[in-house]
Amino acid sequence: MTAYFVRRLARALTTLFGTTFIVFLLVRVVPADPAVSIAGPKADPETLARIRRDLGLDDPVLVQYGRYVAAVARGDLGQSYVTGRRVTDVILDRLPATALLGLTSLGIGFLAGLVAGLLTAARRGSRTDWAVLVASLVGLSLPTFWVGNVLIYAFGYRLAVLPLGGYGTVRHLVLPAATLALGVFLLYARFVHTNVAGTLASDYVRTARAKGAGPVRIYVRHALRNALIPIVTLLGLDVAALMSGVVLTETVFNWPGLGRLAVQAVFSLDVPVLAGTVLFSAALVLACNLAVDLLYGVIDPRVQRG
């Protein structure tokens, strides 16, 4: 178990190191002179030169990269060009909103999908399978930002029961969470359906049934437990995909989270904030994948040897 975990951890760390390189490269080529961004377009050349020297922009690229990695390792992601605040603080300010939105929609979508998948798996057969597949293919093809807008129109404007956007109360959370949860729900409903229906049709479930095991025992002990491994894997992979949905949903609903922060940073060319957000999100994804790998080892002892 320990060896397995150490191997996974080492891989996650090397990947994180790789992401710092990609982010650093992107930051280097973003066509905005940091000195101009900080001092404004009317600054005289001497001021600009001084800022460049202070930021170390005249040093060789490798030296700059080394300095960047060292700073990131200390948790220092630089300072915003626009507000001058520490990027780490800016991100931590925005994190709760994104965590609230992301976890709510992931939780609700996952549980609803699990239940729907289990219920439809009980009635498996070509007709049900077909309905689940088509509903999920069609539903997952709807653009997130559009679903958000349609929900705003229906519940915020027509029925006028929920706020059009913003942040603060549970009522504000309902529509953005529903927008994001829809995709999660459809994905898991189909995935759970396919996997559980598959295990229910397998030989060992037939054996268990022949030995007189009741339907609940078959579902919980046999079908669900075995289907859990691929489901948990998908959960880990899904975090990266969820981030894309978060960026769009936060923009649609004016939700003050990390996604909106990144989009705002693009338009103000606030490179450190943008780079910090990307790096932070990648680290988040890696942490989730690592957690899933661990969980994986607990659920299925076989993987440790792999």
Added chain:
Amino acid sequence: MGDRRRSQRLLAVGLVLVGLLTIVAVAAPWLTPYDPSAIVVAEYRGPEPPGPAHPLGTDTLGRDVWARLAFGARTSLVVGALAMAMSLVIGVTIGLVAGYFGGWVDAALMWVVDLVLTMPTLLLLIVLATVLPPSLLTIPLVIGVVGWTTFARTVRGEVLSLRERDYLVAARALGASHGRILVRHLLPGVLPGVIALAALGMSGAIGLDAGLSYLGLGVPLPTPSWGRMVSEVQTYFGVAPWLVVLPGVAISLGVIGFNLVGHALIDLLGDRRA
């Protein structure tokens, strides 16, 4: 099995959607008398609902919505196809090389795949779209550079299973060069599986392009794009709901069409091989 017929039906529906979209995109100038960027109302009195002169109404600037949708299909398909081609070339090359050479080459390339998979796609796209000046060529480039990992993984897997086949062992024994084996012997073997992935890649690229242009980072004005059509008019949803609904339906149909084709092909090709 009914599964096969089911897949064939999905494929048929998908192909019809994709076909219709392609026809609209190609024939756009003949399907509408209007310029998608021109103001076509004589006197602007707010967006006009669908009527005889403008089958899908006019937008918040007095432009013809049907013309914008039809020309928007061009943008979506061109961006989608170029992005998918880009992913395909990168992904197939990396998959072939990783699977064929194995060892540390494979390990290094798969590490890169992991790396790209870890980066949150849309955030990475946003950064890239900021770095490169957005155009009809850079947007597909950006989407393509992010979307090749599935191709690489699948092709690598296929190559691993083909590598020990007799005809490859024979080719190697005859002294064929690595390049010749890769291009003449392995590439044809992996291509059928790649076609299904290409359809899925198209679907993903159209969706991502819509997302980018919704955020204002897509193909620049005056080229009409479906994603921006939604963001341009969303504050008018209350007065002119069709302006928001229609481009969303167009994006969905495009994504669904290619998605169905891809899924059906994976099922059908999988059947054949089994």
